[in-house]
Amino acid sequence: MENNIENPMQKVQSHDWNQERLEQLKQLMPDLFTNDGKLNINELKQIVDPKSLNETERYEFRWFGKSNAKREAFTPTDATLVFDEERSLNPEHSENLIIEGENLQVLKLLSKSYREQIKCIYIDPPYNTGKDFVYSDNFDQDKKEYWEDAEMVENGLKIDTNMESDGRYHSNWLNMMYSRLLLARQLLREDGVIFISLDDNEIHHLRKLCDETFGESNFIGQLIWTGGRKNDSKFISTSHEYILVYCKNFDVLKSEVKEWRIRKKGLDEIYNTYNKLKFKYKSEIQSIEKELKEWFKGLPNSHPSKAHKHYSCVDENGIFFPDNISWPGGGGPKYDVLHPKTKKPVSIPSRGWLFSDETKMESLIKENKVHFGPDENSVPCLKSYLKDREFQVPYSVFYQDGRASTKRLRALFGDDFFEHPKDEIVLKELFEFSTTNDDIILDFFGGSGTTGQAILELNKEDNGNRKFILVQIPEITDINSKAYKAGFKKISDITGKSGHSDHVIPV
Ligand SMILES: C[S@@+](CC[C@H](N)C(=O)[O-])C[C@H]1O[C@@H](n2cnc3c(N)ncnc32)[C@H](O)[C@@H]1O
Numbered sequence: 465m466e467n468n469i470e471n472p473m474q475k476v477q478s479h480d481w482n483q484e485r486l487e488q489l490k491q492l493m494p495d496l497f498t499n500d501g502k503l504n505i506n507e508l509k510q511i512v513d514p515k516s517l518n519e520t521e522r523y524e525f526r527w528f529g530k531s532n533a534k535r536e537a538f539t540p541t542d543a544t545l546v547f548d549e550e551r552s553l554n555p556e557h558s559e560n561l562i563i564e565g566e567n568l569q570v571l572k573l574l575s576k577s578y579r580e581q582i583k584c585i586y587i588d589p590p591y592n593t594g595k596d597f598v599y600s601d602n603f604d605q606d607k608k609e610y611w612e613d614a615e616m617v618e619n620g621l622k623i624d625t626n627m628e629s630d631g632r633y634h635s636n637w638l639n640m641m642y643s644r645l646l647l648a649r650q651l652l653r654e655d656g657v658i659f660i661s662l663d664d665n666e667i668h669h670l671r672k673l674c675d676e677t678f679g680e681s682n683f684i685g686q687l688i689w690t691g692g693r694k695n696d697s698k699f700i701s702t703s704h705e706y707i708l709v710y711c712k713n714f715d716v717l718k719s720e721v722k723e724w725r726i727r728k729k730g731l732d733e734i735y736n737t738y739n740k741l742k743f744k745y746k747s748e749i750q751s752i753e754k755e756l757k758e759w760f761k762g763l764p765n766s767h768p769s770k771a772h773k774h775y776s777c778v779d780e781n782g783i784f785f786p787d788n789i790s791w792p793g794g795g796g797p798k799y800d801v802l803h804p805k806t807k808k809p810v811s812i813p814s815r816g817w818l819f820s821d822e823t824k825m826e827s828l829i830k831e832n833k834v835h836f837g838p839d840e841n842s843v844p845c846l847k848s849y850l851k852d853r854e855f856q857v858p859y860s861v862f863y864q865d866g867r868a869s870t871k872r873l874r875a876l877f878g879d880d881f882f883e884h885p886k887d888e889i890v891l892k893e894l895f896e897f898s899t900t901n902d903d904i905i906l907d908f909f910g911g912s913g914t915t916g917q918a919i920l921e922l923n924k925e926d927n928g929n930r931k932f933i934l935v936q937i938p939e940i941t942d943i944n945s946k947a948y949k950a951g952f953k954k955i956s957d958i959t960g961k962s963g964h965s966d967h968v969i970p971v
Pocket residue numbers: 565566567568588589590591598599882884885886887908909910911912913914915935936937939955
């Protein structure tokens with residue numbers, strides 16, 4: 465008999481309150497803990513007395529300027545946001561924002577009214593290729609803040625390139641990212657997530673930086689986006705980049721959101737073909753099935769529908785694939801199942817039937833969900849319908865042609881005004897599985913406004929009401945560029961004019 469009475473002699477351990485309090489502190493401020501989970505007392509001291517610095521050796525991620533970058537993140541700004549009526553479209557109806565300004569300052573401003581309000585952040589920061597500019601935060605408090613100089617903002621900002629020859633090349637980039645990520649975390653809801661695009665130049669640093677900023681346990685995945693081959697290397701032709709995914713609080717995400725699902729690609733083409741065949745052959749199931757198989761066979765391997773070629777059987781309920789009906793691992797139940805035509809017991813799978821309950825098998829046969837061979841000599845299969853299997857967990861590796869988005873943006877503007885825009889189809893998918901109806905999505909490296917476009921398209925598709933906030937610095941475009949000649953003097957002019965802007969607020 466089970467004994468539920470506690471043995472009074474048994475040593476009962478009391479709850480470890482200190483551990484619990486440390487866990488709570490870690491949840492609240494993961495940046496105070498080292499990568500291996502220990503409280504960094506010096507970091508804690510710095511909050512109380514910012515001048516105190518007492519370094520000891522331990523496992524941690526350090527670079528030049530790190531403490532300054534953190535201090536800068538939490539130093540208040542006296543900048544304000546000003547509504548720009550002239551450049552705003554539809555302000556009464558739209559709650560989308562495009563903010564022209566330097567993102568560190570804007571993030572500080574947003575943290576007043578959007579703290580823990582943002583469901584999803586997507587950013588595509590400078591990759592630190594040695595050619596792109598990295599805004600260098602000036603910690604000198606005496607410096608006149610650039611946005612106070614109205615003329616400067618009007619004409620755009622000239623920002624220097626972070627050259628590889630600079631001794632603080634990585635540190636510059638890390639400092640820029642660190643302060644912004646610390647603020648970004650504050651804006652995220654407890655069930656919020658952040659996606660960060662990057663390539664091999666800094667991904668190894670970013671992963672460590674995010675472990676520190678968001679906490680190692682809040683790492684969700686590192687997506688690999690393959691986008692076609694580049695023949696610009698003598699050794700390895702890199703044909704991919706990354707999207708790093710972290711959440712604010714994995715426990716909350718697990719309990720509130722439960723799972724991420726994405727619709728498989730290439731399904732609509734299969735349904736279209738099937739519908740055409742149904743129209744052509746009416747109830748001649750075998751002819752539909754035969755031609756559907758031929759259609760799959762004729763598809764190139766790169767076609768998204770090809771991955772579903774096993775869904776090539778058809779009955780009056782739709783398209784299905786004959787799935788295994790045997791007990792996983794073996795040792796399953798073995799009972800007689802009669803063939804519907806010959807009325808003789810069919811071959812039993814060597815591992816036994818999938819259903820231990822015979823009545824379950826009977827009802828599936830009645831519902832026409834079991835696929836029998838021509839006679840009792842073959843093992844039947846379970847019909848697995850495409851319409852019931854349309855969604856899957858997103859994969860960590862995916863393909864999307866890297867050049868296609870440039871072509872589409874060219875079509876939108878009539879020319880090449882922005883180099884390397886991200887693909888709105890990919891972003892739409894990220895937002896599809898990570899956000900719902902009224903969520904707010906933030907992109908503080910706005911560029912040509914792809915995030916805005918992706919949100920508008922997704923809302924259109926699923927009747928959603930998501931809102932976006934884009935931030936773009938008024939970086940001047942090259943005087944010889946097509947964008948400049950067409951009147952886009954600043955990148956923020958492109959963000960606002962790319963057809964996605966509903967509401968523009970310059971800083
Ligand atoms: C790689 S692009 C983003 C492209 C964008 N995802 C798209 O699809 O068009 C990075 C953008 O961030 C902007 N940027 C860089 N530093 C910034 C800062 N400190 N504040 C605001 N924007 C910044 C750059 O001007 C550039 O337009």
